Amino acid sequence: MGITFEEYDVIVVGAGHAGCEAALAAARMGAKTAVFTINMDSIANMPCNPNIGGTAKGHLVREIDALGGEMGRCADKTLIQSRTLNTTKGPAVYSLRAQIDRRSYQREMKHTLELQENLHLRQEEITDLLTENNKIVGVKTHLGIIYPCKAVILTTGTFLKGRIIIGDVSYSSGPDGLFPADRLSESLKGLGIELLRFKTGTPARINRRSIDFSVMTEQPGDNPIVPFSFEHETIDREQVSCYLTYTTEKTHKIIRENLHRSPMYSGTIEGIGPRYCPSFEDKVVRFADKERHQVFVEPMGLDTEEVYLQGFSTSMPVDVQIEMVRSLPGLENAQIMRYAYAIEYDCINPLILKPSLEFKKIDGLVSAGQINGSSGYEEAAAQGLIAGINAVLKLHNKEPLILDRSQAYIGVLIDDLVTKGTKEPYRMMTSRAEYRLHLRQDNADARLTPIGYKLGLISEERYQKFLKKQQAIEKEIERIRKKNITPSIEVNNFLERCGSAKIKSGVKLSDLLKRPEITYESLREIDPDRPELPASVTEEVAISIKYEGYILKQMQQIEQFKKMEKSLIPEDIDYNKISGLRLEARQKLSEQRPVSLGQASRISGVSPADISVLVIYLNAITRRSNENDE
Amino acid sequence: MKNRMDSIAAISTAVGNSGISVIRISGPDSFVVAEGIFKGKGSFSSFKSHTILYGKKIDPDNGSVIDEVLITKMAAPKTYTREDVVEINCHGGYVTASKILELLYRQGIRPAEAGEFTKRAFMNGRIDLAQAEAVMDLISSRTEKSSKIALSQLEGKLSVEVNRLRQGLVDILAEIEVNLDYPEYDFEEITAEKCSVRLEDIKEDLKILIESFSFGKILREGMEVAIIGKPNAGKSSLLNRLSRKNRAIVTDIPGTTRDILEEYVNIHGLPIKLIDTAGLRQTDDRVEKIGVEKALEVIDSSDLIHLILDAKSGFEKEDKDILEKVGQYSDKTLFVVNKTDATDPEKINEIRNKIPEFLEISVLEDSGINALECEIYKFVNKSRMDTDNLVLVTNARHKMLLEEALEGIDAAKSAIDKGMTLDIISMDIKSAADKLGEITGHMVSEEVILNIFQRFCVGK
């Protein structure tokens, strides 16, 4: 037996993006917290792409920030290029994406953890979870030390039984040359937790001095930079560019000729990889008639010459990799610094989790990030934040924080995982969100900051600032709705220049703003008494008015949705007694035990007819119990 | 016991159809209650399941005999509802049946809601939802053809068609969504115009489906045929002839029929609701006047009008007035000249001058009736293919969902026309696809994502 050390409220296993958010949230909510990492210099590492955000992921970062998480702030401090994607495709899908100096990001995050009250950082590998009567009581580390605790948050990323595969070479390893966590898997299995094996991959890193950028398309950042965090108004910084090149017929030929050497096709890899993150050999096989594929060259940081080849992940043997890379225009003389690899790791089937991310069967155990079957830094951080919050709420005997699908992408993410499960690493996409027009990145604060404030994760100062912003938005919307515009020559000239129909009688300013060809900015010309407002305010004002009808429609859909979410299913329901259910539905429902009709309706294998049966059944019970009460 | 259902009862034969009424009781209490009100050889509980017994119904409060009955005892689970079921056959029509029902209600049995037996069958796992809905339709279907549609629905013909349309929407959505979720990739961007053209195709097919509902309704609920005309033209006589019953009073006094009379008849397998009306004329008689007003309402609401002319009297002023009144309904008016047995060519010509085409019949001599029936059948099938191959929407919930899907497509198209952004356009298309998915039981968002990964090469 080992020595028993300090006791904690919450222990976080792993200090990646999920672990950092979990640890910070728990500590900030007052719990005595420790975060354990295998390597203190790898906190908040980005072992894959050196960027944060993108479609749907950018939304997640905004939401994390709105709730009081760290990722947005840290990204703002360390970004070296920023872009807003989808600017022509509509407000629901505007998405922020930034290239990050990854070492700075790590330093920044580590320092934030170090400065945090109630939080200890420890470099030790957790090898065992200690339980009594299916309740967490502590953890044991590789040094034989026992730390008693009330809750454990597992954020093990790709470390659990990590195995790296490059061609016919494979070895036990964590990502990015780090040690794997080999022993914890056994402990989890011992607790009756079934483990799945997932796979992901990363492309090669090249020394930029060996690249000829002159044959590539430069992709500079946007100006001005739009920050992720609602705390930051502007960011003034020199930006660096990314570059775009394309694969050639030669690249595809190399793949076809060496396909038999790919571990994916020879059967060495058993883990299930994501469809949206296919290796390049997958792309060539599955989309044989596509003549060329894009490859983006992205900087890894300011103080390094390493660059990342987005779109070119592979698990081919190294000699093939060299050939592949050098077949790309501009990379003929490329010098590879790190080879591409595929990595397999243990994860859980998220269906064994409650919507709060707690394990259904083990009290005090919570998990977040890749161990739950997701992929991506942002997805991990979002879950980490919720896991941290809920671990502490549980200690205080409070209801967990469960964001629903109409409140946040975070809600969609977690609901998808714990309700539908996943057969491959799960990536967030805007098309997964039913209420996309409401779940915009510009209003994430309106949706979530009051919640973060109540939890104690948003400071009083920030909250007051938030309230002021909301007031400013409302006031400006009111003003635009009320302001009359008369058909003067000046106004009609302006409209003509915008390619918009002239007006014959007076209209409200808001009516003009609703025209697709007219922007809030352009209206300044005929709206001289407009107040000076920050971009964050005017953006929301413009969207609220321009898309008013559609937003209203969405709100009605949300109301419908909420009804189903609010019809709770009694916890002790016996699905075997409802013989109207089809066998498959009965099994799935008994296994997963959804909390509401809404959640039940999203379980795969439960049909609308089964839901009708449930509705009738639940109505019958309530009617009878009402009668009995009378 | 928490999950126990209460017991329900209702008259299960259509009211007024025959001399015998059947009352059905279902639920855990049905045997106990039957025991109390049934008096036969031996007690109810001693009888075997699935046997028919003869006995008397008594009022348990005072022991008085209500009626002679045949009673069927069926123990769960081999019953329609999978619960204990008792069926009581009594004669004496509606009044006696209602008396028995009242008695049952007094014993704690609850009146069944419409379709509740089927609902229970569904809940207890005997049939699934689509089946239940089709069965509900079957219950109200009165003739064979209609049953056939209910059955083919069970086989999912509609699902196949709805699925095809939904798939079309999912394809469009995937093309939009891949552009939204993977903006950095170089896919061919779906243009608004292309999107609009494809939506238009789907919309057309959707409309055909929706229109089929009114036809489905005719098949299911029966087409309404109004018989109108001046007094004494022989309207009531025709109703009696077509229904093969002496339903309406027939006299040679003009103005015999005062109220509306309805009768279901079966014409070549189609259920038809015949409506006899008061003869249309100017009148000061208060009762007759009301009858005339009602007749005018029926003209408006019916699916088909038979305007009866009298060959014996020829074309008169009253006929002229009536012609004016039905002018706006010319699409659904069939002209019928009756009493061809008692006329001369002159009178017929007189009519032909005003009305070029009509059917000649004589109810008295039973001539032309077959031809008339054929006309009715043809009218129902007008511009329709063989009903056996039609995909028909017969369920009101399905029709509503189809209409909502159509609204979604219209909204998407108008968003395209207005130059809205892709995220907005996609919202309306998605809601249309969702509505169709509610009919077939598919989750659209998952399919879109699947579709994206199948068709587009994306990823790091």
Ligand SMILES: Nc1nc2c(ncn2[C@@H]2O[C@H](COP(=O)(O)OP(=O)(O)OP(=O)(O)O)[C@@H](O)[C@H]2O)c(=O)[nH]1
């Ligand atoms: N000769 C002859 N008489 C007929 C024929 N059909 C009906 N009649 C007679 O015409 C008279 C009126 O028939 P009804 O059926 O009562 O006429 P109606 O149109 O219902 O009359 P109202 O109810 O008064 O509007 C009766 O005496 C019938 O016997 C026919 O085909 N030939």
Ligand SMILES: [Mg+2]
């Ligand atoms: Mg009559």
